[in-house]
Amino acid sequence: MRYLVGLIGLGCLTLIYWQWSSQPSAAESTTLVSQKIEPSTMAVTLGLSPRSRQEEIIELQLSHELNMVINLDPKQPVLEATPSESVTQPVNDENLTIEEFHSLTARQRRDITKTAPDTTKNRPPHINQAYYEQLQQQISGWVLPHGSTIHYSVAIEPLFIDPDGDLLSYRVELNSRALQVRSLTPLTLTGIADSQESELRLSISANDNQHGLESENWVTAHFSLPAIKPQLPLSDMLIDQPLYRINTTRTLGSQRYPFHVLQCELFELKEGNVWYAAANHRRRCPQLDEMRIVATYQQQDEQIHLHFPAGKTASWQLRHHYPSHFYSDLMIYHITSNENGQEMAFSLFDQRVGAESRLNVDTGEYQYQGLNFDYLMLNAQQEFYPIGLFNYIFDVRHIQPNYYQPADSDLNVFHPTHSLFCRDIEPYWAYSSLIGSSHYQIPLISESGDRAGNYPPLCGEYARTKTRIAVYLDHEFLAQDVPVAGEIYTYLLYPRPEYAHLLERFAINLIYHSPK
Known part of the structure; x- marks a missing residue:
């Protein structure tokens, strides 16, 4: 009997030692590598505390069910779960012990434990219908003559609304070989139109990265492009x-x-x-x-x-x-x-409105009173792109009595859909002037820049919207430069001499009114 008890005791000590030695030490962490199988790969490394083999088995089963790749030993090759590994049979929950319940896979436990519906479920993005209609109208106005260089830009961020404020990924498809989408912020379409292509369609899709990246989880808006006309x-x-x-x-x-x-x-x-x-x-x-x-x-x-x-x-x-x-x-x-x-x-x-609007810009009744005008600008590749120009005159002392000069006037330069910076326009413009009669019967002349193009007009940047930067060309005024109500002031913006054959001299009348 003593001999038998001794054997049993020795066996227990051996079993305890085997279990103790099989667990990782506190100084060693288990590496869990999770990876989505489709359609892209993303690796995440987590440090985990020591745990039992039973917990590791359950984690492995749960990871298989979530379509992940797991490796408990960083020295061993990564194992890829297959769909067949996650298939389990339903079980009867009658008379299960706690140990038996915890030994089941996650899917089996869900079959047993009924939970209430999740009211915090993430919602997918949807199309902003008002902006969709505005964008389709804008695209319908594009002119696509055969053989002509095309360069159009639109903002796509307002096209989709995510109820949960998730960051969105975008995907764009265009059924054309002649035209290409060059960027997404903003979406820019370039190329040379080809009349052999017909029924061009632009598809813009968004995904919040919360519902999977499969095709059915992308929300898509479709747009029809105008027909390409013979040149x-x-x-x-x-x-x-x-x-x-x-x-x-x-x-x-x-x-x-x-x-x-x-x-x-x-x-x-x-x-x-x-x-x-x-x-x-x-x-x-x-x-x-x-x-x-x-x-x-x-x-x-x-x-x-x-x-x-x-x-x-x-x-x-x-x-x-x-x-x-x-x-x-x-x-x-x-x-x-x-x-x-x-x-x-x-x-x-x-x-007629194209010219007469430039001759009749009312300004001065309130700050930043004026009109927007089209202008064709050059980029570093010597390609044309449209921008907007806006100018005004205002007596700031009407609202700030101690303002340092008797008037304020800036040419605002902006792009309809994306940001502009001083570096985008300074290489091309040489000089600007604002001329007219002043309160003291002498010409009011405010100039910025250099006529010969040695240095550009004084440029600054400002936030036009929450997401777009614009620039302004500043004009300074002397003490005697007091604008007169009813007077017409001529504003002229000159390109640098080497670009005079490509960039127009921008010209408008500013009709000054007393502040209200």
């Missing part, structure tokens, strides 16, 4: 329609000015003749019945050659055309003109 000679776009232009002069009507003022001009190229009229009023464009034939023209090599009396000539080259972002049904034609060897760029408008 006519670019010069044909300028024929047989009235076109308006803003120019500068020192003589308007019968009055001579000590500084440049703006004048609206009207052209129509028809049947080989150039019809023309110039306004005799600073705030209006001429009427159609005022036009007279002043020259002839010829189309050649995508250019229009104008021949005036006394041997004066000019050539127009249409570089780009685009719809206005701020005025419906307005098309803007960006022209490079060569007049007797001197090149310059300007805009032609196919609607």
